[in-house]
Amino acid sequence: MGTMFEAEKTLSNGLGRIGVIHTAHGDIKTPAFMVVGTHGKVKFLSMDDLSDLGAQAMLSNGYHLRRKAAEITAAGGLAKWSGWNGPTLTDSGGFQVMSLGSGMGKVVSMRRKPGLANAAHKDRLAIVTEKGVDFVDPFDKSPDFIGPEESMRIQCQIGSDIHMAFDELTTITDSYEYNVDALARTERWAERSLKEHKKHCDDLGYHQYLYGVLQGGRWEDLRRSTARKLGAMDFDGYGLGGSFEKEALGDILRWCNEELPFDKPKHLLGLSHPDDIFIGVEMGADTFDCVAPMREARHGRIYTRDGNINLRKCAGSDEPLDESCDCLTCKAGLTRGKLRALWKSGDERLKEIFYNMATVHNTRFIVRLMEEIRQSILEDRFYEFRDEFLKRYYGK
């Protein structure tokens, strides 16, 4: 196999860059936003919608697809099974270690607030041990055990192009001491993931890559040391993980990427608000994924160049969602008022049209932002573009 990742041009800081990721199911021009189709399908978007809005890759989740792994194998892998037929990435289930465990409830926050605490041990649906994680399925309450080996076997059966090592994501409230333990465990799991992945990574007749995932919270010593350790291992790329505090994101990514090998691709896990994307790209993240554009669309939050709007407040408005947008929804002439009317119609079919159109718009907004960032780097005006965009978007 050839080189997986090629950097084409690098920012003056030596970290941020544009490039191409080659996968068995196609190339990804970076930086790129990967749409999230946890179960193999993006909510309310068809595969045609994804192509139309310029999506390059889809991220799914090994945890959610664990029971369908054999079926997906039989269909020839995630790309074929889903009908997406393009590059795919799967998460290991590491996020669920947190979201169903210590972070049950709403602890995915980027802000530390007074009173924010981890879920009580007895309430958790994910219990961490050295061997792996005991899960209780949130829907049917059935138990499951997933450790590094299980996660690798599931992902290799699913056959996404890029896999994530099985990691433990800590919450923003976890202490330094806990993060030291969790990080050491995640590093041991990384070795086990790598070893198991090698056994199965070509089983489907094409090569599947594995990214090691960096944790370490907000502490520079942990971030740098784990980056050095995992950086020395034989991973194809790296997932930049954690529950980030907004103010610390840039530093954390810089610490990681100053230590990691430059020529391997990096995926920033779970972030996509424009300010985070600019920081991510600047600090060397090549790909991103996030549920926010899609979820926020469903909740009536519409992205515009001048900031986000709450569609609830747009009754009767003739304004376009965003005057410069080139998405299908905007091209079809859907104004804020018309889209709101679909949403509030009380008719389930019209509501589904709203979900589709709103999701198309927000997703295109982020995909297009990535395209423009790429272009700005190509034209040596990344920082100017960033300042201009963020000033208009956040109004400051």
Place this chain on the structure above:
RNA sequence: GCUGGAAUCGUCUAGUGGCAAUGACAAGAGACUGUAAAUCUCUCGCCUUCGGGCUUCGUAGGUUCGAGUCCUACUUCCAGCA
């Protein structure tokens, strides 16, 4: 005309002696970042120094310490009989 039944916050609705009064929807505000999220939280009679104060359940009286709840009359609506 007679006989039943019903009138409660924008709408529907709970409530048969201690109630500013249930639930749903609508409305308003906020949240959402590797999807337990087409979701969640808050407000939703008026005023408030957030302690509380005031006025409310078709209208008018009455019984009672106390009435949305019981009684009387009236108004309107619904059903059945004429």
